[in-house]
Structure formats: C-alpha cells, structure tokens
Amino acid sequence: MKLNKHVMAMNLAAVIAFGAVAGIVAPSVTGEDVVYAAEPVSGGNPVSGGNAAEVDEAFKTAGKEVKAAENDPAAADLKDTKLVSNGDGTATYAAANKEAEKVVIPGSFKDANGNEIKITSIDPKAFEGSKAKSIDASAVALTKLVAKQFAGAKKATSIKINGNQLKAKDISTKFLKGNKKLKKLTVVAKSRQFKKIKSKLQKAAKKTGYKKGTKVKRVSK
Known part of the structure; x- marks a missing residue:
C-alpha cells in the first residue's frame, strides 16, 4: 500500500x-x-502594449494607436510619440515627444507582431507644445503640406522634409506659418522635381515671420 x-x-x-x-x-x-494555466514558451517575442490579436487589430483599424516594437531600430526615435493607424498598413505621426529638442521621424517601423508600417503623414497638431529646435522628417514620403503643418514647433530653427512625392497643388503656402524662428527649410528632392515645387516652397518660407528670412535649400539626400 x-x-x-x-x-x-x-x-x-x-x-x-x-x-x-x-x-x-x-x-x-x-x-x-x-x-494549471499554460506558461509562455521561452524564446517567443513579447508583445508590448497588448496581446498579438490587439496589435493586429490596431494595425488594421484606422484611428487605432500603433506602437513600434521595443527592439525595432526606429523605437528610439519614436519614444514618447503617438502614431495612429490609417488602416492600410500606414500610419500618421500624431504627436511628437514634447521634450525632445531634436526630432527625427523615421519612414517606417515594425510593431510587436512584425507588421511593417510606413509613416505617410504628419498631423498638423503633432508639434503642439513641442520644444523641438530641429525636425528631420526627410524619411517620410509626404504627399501634402497643409496650413500650419509645423506651427506647434515655435522654437524650431531647422526643418527637413522630403519633396520627391509632393505636387505643387498639394503644398499650402501657409504650411510654415507660425515657425517664426525658422532659419532653414531643407528639402530632399531630385533636381527636376525640386523645380516643380520650388516656387510654392519659397512662398511658404516668406510667411514664417523670421525677420532675416527663411532660406530654402535642396539636397539630394
């Protein structure tokens, strides 16, 4: 017994x-x-900000907040920012890190499930209350620039954008209005493309309010 x-x-x-x-x-x-509840198998990828299903739902649903995976190379630049899904594999840069003086916006990032998400637009309110002195958005293939696009960044002295996908008709001449300390607008674009949008960019530069005049410069990358 x-x-x-x-x-x-x-x-x-x-x-x-x-x-x-x-x-x-x-x-x-x-x-x-x-x-007995199952324990996670070691070696798996942890999902930050929710479980795998929630991450995928955010990726597919317009208006849902999406986040970069902690181990993604773009995560450092996106720390304390807000990104909103457009529902089509792209996202809008909705809010910058207000404390960062140097802001770099990556062109894409991967979420915790490995979905690659391209950043295709910047919310005009993204820089409200920002302390940014320089903004580099050259990795973002912007297709339009709206009025007061970077107005919240009142301390910005330098802004860099990508102009290769822009059309003159989609550029507001007031997109730099409110950036009164802006010394330089740098535009990444091919020479031929730059000629098509140069006039609109220069008109916008004249409306910053910077007393010495905001300079517009083209670079290849």
Whole structure:
C-alpha cells in the first residue's frame, strides 16, 4: 500500500509539472480537479502594449494607436510619440515627444507582431507644445503640406522634409506659418522635381515671420 501511494505521488508530481507548462486539468489528491494555466514558451517575442490579436487589430483599424516594437531600430526615435493607424498598413505621426529638442521621424517601423508600417503623414497638431529646435522628417514620403503643418514647433530653427512625392497643388503656402524662428527649410528632392515645387516652397518660407528670412535649400539626400 505504501508503495502504491509513493507511485501515485510521483505520477501526480509529473502531471503537475507538465500541467504548469501545457495548461491542463489534473486530479488532486482530494479528488478535485486542479487547472494549471499554460506558461509562455521561452524564446517567443513579447508583445508590448497588448496581446498579438490587439496589435493586429490596431494595425488594421484606422484611428487605432500603433506602437513600434521595443527592439525595432526606429523605437528610439519614436519614444514618447503617438502614431495612429490609417488602416492600410500606414500610419500618421500624431504627436511628437514634447521634450525632445531634436526630432527625427523615421519612414517606417515594425510593431510587436512584425507588421511593417510606413509613416505617410504628419498631423498638423503633432508639434503642439513641442520644444523641438530641429525636425528631420526627410524619411517620410509626404504627399501634402497643409496650413500650419509645423506651427506647434515655435522654437524650431531647422526643418527637413522630403519633396520627391509632393505636387505643387498639394503644398499650402501657409504650411510654415507660425515657425517664426525658422532659419532653414531643407528639402530632399531630385533636381527636376525640386523645380516643380520650388516656387510654392519659397512662398511658404516668406510667411514664417523670421525677420532675416527663411532660406530654402535642396539636397539630394
């Protein structure tokens, strides 16, 4: 009888150990069932900001906030920012880190599920209350520049954008209005493309309010 109890105890211990990993229902010595929750398997990718299903839902749903995975190279530049899904694999840069004096907006990032998300637009209210002195948005393939696009960044002296996807008709001549300390607007664009949008950019530069005049400069990258 003692031997049988010893064997039963060993079998129960094995079941408990397995149950802790696999998540099963095992009988206890009292005859009641005990449920053991499955533990995560080591080596998996942790999902920050919610479980895998929630991350995918945000990726696919317009208006949902999305986040870069902690181990993504773009995560450092996106720390304390807000990104909103457009529902089509792209996102809008909705709010900058208000304390950052140097802001770099990456062209894309990956969420915790490995979905690659391109940043295609910048909310005109993204820089409200920002302490940014320089803004580099040259990695973002912007298709339009609206009135007061960077107005919240009142301390900005330098802004760099990508002009390769811009059309003159989609550039507001007031997109730099409110940037009264802006000394330089740098535009990444091919020479031929820059000629098409140069006039609009220069008109916008004249409306910053910077007393010495905001300079517009083209660069290849």
